[in-house]
Amino acid sequence: MTMTIHVDIVSAEQEIFSGLAEMVFAPAELGEVGITPRHAPLISKLNPGEVRVKVSDKEYQEFYVSGGILEVQPHLVTVLADTAMRAKDIDEAAALQAKAEAEEALNDKSGKIDYATAQARLAEAMMQLRALDRLRKRGS
CATH class of the missing domain: 2.60.15.10 (F0F1 ATP synthase delta/epsilon subunit, N-terminal)
Structure with missing residues (x-):
């Protein structure tokens, strides 16, 4: 056992x-x-x-x-x-949208955004997408 x-x-x-x-x-x-x-x-x-x-x-x-x-x-x-x-419950569309919004915010040079928050949101979206990708590769 x-x-x-x-x-x-x-x-x-x-x-x-x-x-x-x-x-x-x-x-x-x-x-x-x-x-x-x-x-x-x-x-x-x-x-x-x-x-x-x-x-x-x-x-x-x-x-x-x-x-x-x-x-x-x-x-x-x-x-x-x-x-x-x-x-398996991650909303891929929402994660892709959050990633795009965070990338856009990080490219904003106006100084009106909180870069630390944008970086954290980008990292979270990327990790969600990576978890989905691994799940698909395993065939679960």
Whole structure:
């Protein structure tokens, strides 16, 4: 029998996932981490990106998180996300629109925009589109 670890992914709005997994991949502040059962305790900020949960050899579940906190205990992984959604639920049209608007704002030389906000919106849209792209490539 394969060892598993319990995974909870929650956002400010709702619980997104709760269940057992063989491995979890998350976009930690210093780079992507892979978490297996009996992993050493860890707390890290999360960057915007994709959290992948390997439920079994044949099943992965992908989630988009906009940032948050990752807590790892030997038998429990908790993702406390600012915003989280299943990758399959991402609105591609809205992400493309947000990307275009952020790029337009960054090209505006009038000085009337907040560049940090525009860069954050661009990064979020790009990560959502990347999560969708990976989901399509896996054929899920």
